[in-house]
Amino acid sequence: MTGRPAARQRAYDRHHLYELSVQNVDADLDFGERVYRRRHGNAPLLLREDFCGTALLSCAWVKRRLENRALGVDRDARTLERAKEKNAAALGPDAERLELVCRDVGSFTRPRADLTMALNFSYWVWKTRPEMLAYFKSARAALRPGGILVLDLFGGTEAAVVSQEEREVEADACFDGTHVPAFTYIWDQASFNPISHDFQCSIHFRLGDGTLLRQAFHYDWRFWMLPELRELLAEAGFARSEVYMDDWDEEEADSNGIFRRRRDFDNEGVWVGYLVGLT
Ligand SMILES: C[S@@+](CC[C@H](N)C(=O)[O-])C[C@H]1O[C@@H](n2cnc3c(N)ncnc32)[C@H](O)[C@@H]1O
Structure with missing residues (x-):
């Protein structure tokens, strides 16, 4: 290790x-x-x-x-x-x-x-x-x-719903010069309460070696x-x-x-x- x-x-x-x-x-x-x-x-x-x-x-x-x-x-x-x-x-x-x-x-x-x-x-x-x-x-x-x-x-007709969307992100250099290999970005709208408009969302990342970074970021929003x-x-x-x-x-x-x-x-x-x- x-x-x-x-x-x-x-x-x-x-x-x-x-x-x-x-x-x-x-x-x-x-x-x-x-x-x-x-x-x-x-x-x-x-x-x-x-x-x-x-x-x-x-x-x-x-x-x-x-x-x-x-x-x-x-x-x-x-x-x-x-x-x-x-x-x-x-x-x-x-x-x-x-x-x-x-x-x-x-x-x-x-x-x-x-x-x-x-x-x-x-x-x-x-x-x-x-x-x-x-x-x-x-x-x-x-x-x-x-x-x-x-x-x-x-917003939009399909915005405030439970859904998941994936997008491939190409390898690139960050502002500080760090080179990041290609990975998958996953936007997860985990729950929406139509009464309060409470909206729970997360970002997960899947790395090139298949590792899933679950809930790298989580948002508790209205x-x-x-x-x-x-x-x-x-x-x-x-x-x-x-x-x-x-x-x-x-x-x-x-x-x-x-x-x-x-x-x-x-x-x-x-x-x-x-x-x-x-x-
Ligand atoms: C989604 S990140 C935004 C990152 C970046 N600025 C962007 O536009 O993507 C949200 C940030 O807001 C900060 N934050 C949340 N509530 C805050 C508050 N009331 N005052 C100051 N910072 C807050 C969190 O610490 C977090 O770093």
């Missing part, structure tokens, strides 16, 4: 697997920047990443441009430690423009950001209207005048609906909210990846969109 645990740990780093299978930080940053630029004519400077986890989005933002700064917020000290050891370390001296804060996202509002992003549905941890309203109020107070909050969400989130943004004092959806590319049988502002769209089995709160 000598040396095996370290080798296993290297091969099975769940955060690397998550970054490669779930996150698309360049597309998210392009989107946030585009919406901000359209409003202001210039790019945002300070990005606040709520629920930052390994702070991949923040690090990619800092790397993008010399004047960019980022503030990553997460309440989990171990995950933040890893963010420092891996993604922040990969920035070298540019890490000076990154601040990582171990706190609840709703607990502080300074420094105020130009653009706040809370992605991959992390804000669905709140189960009640008062909790979600409190977060939106705090997120608004943490923005400079004219700042924007970018959230993502999903499934929130778009209209109620928009109402809460308005109640929290956001001047306006906007919804952005992508289009379906028939030839590629995939999203075209271009998110346009919509007032209406055809409901689909499962859709993923951005919800933007404007101050």
Whole structure:
């Protein structure tokens, strides 16, 4: 067994697997920047990443441009430690423009950001209207005048159901340079309660050697609906909210990846969109 645990740990780093299978930080940053630029004519400077986890989005933002700064917020000290050891370390001296804060996202509002992003549905941890309203109020107070909050969400006729979906992920290099061999990502919607909208989901990974990493991540969420989130943004004092959806590319049988502002769209089995709160 000598040396095996370290080798296993290297091969099975769940955060690397998550970054490669779930996150698309360049597309998210392009989107946030585009919406901000359209409003202001210039790019945002300070990005606040709520629920930052390994702070991949923040690090990619800092790397993008010399004047960019980022503030990553997460309440989990171990995950933040890893963010420092891996993604922040990969920035070298540019890490000076990154601040990582171990706190609840709703607990502080300074420094105020130009653009706040809370992605991959992390804000669905709140189960009640008062909790979600409190977060939106705090997120608004943490923005400079004219700042924007970018959230993502999903829905559709087949979204709030028990289901499992598998996707092959090609071998790739992570932000910190670690090479990860090909693996399978499994999204498991284990239970949905239509009365409370309690929604239990997990991510499992199947590695190239057949090893199954069960419940590498688990989420205990409420499934929130778009209209109620928009109402809460308005109640929290956001001047306006906007919804952005992508289009379906028939030839590629995939999203075209271009998110346009919509007032209406055809409901689909499962859709993923951005919800933007404007101050
Ligand atoms: C799904 S991960 C998000 C990772 C990454 N930012 C992304 O977009 O995919 C959710 C993170 O939110 C953190 N978290 C959950 N509730 C929180 C809260 N109230 N305040 C701060 N962090 C929280 C967890 O520790 C976890 O690291």
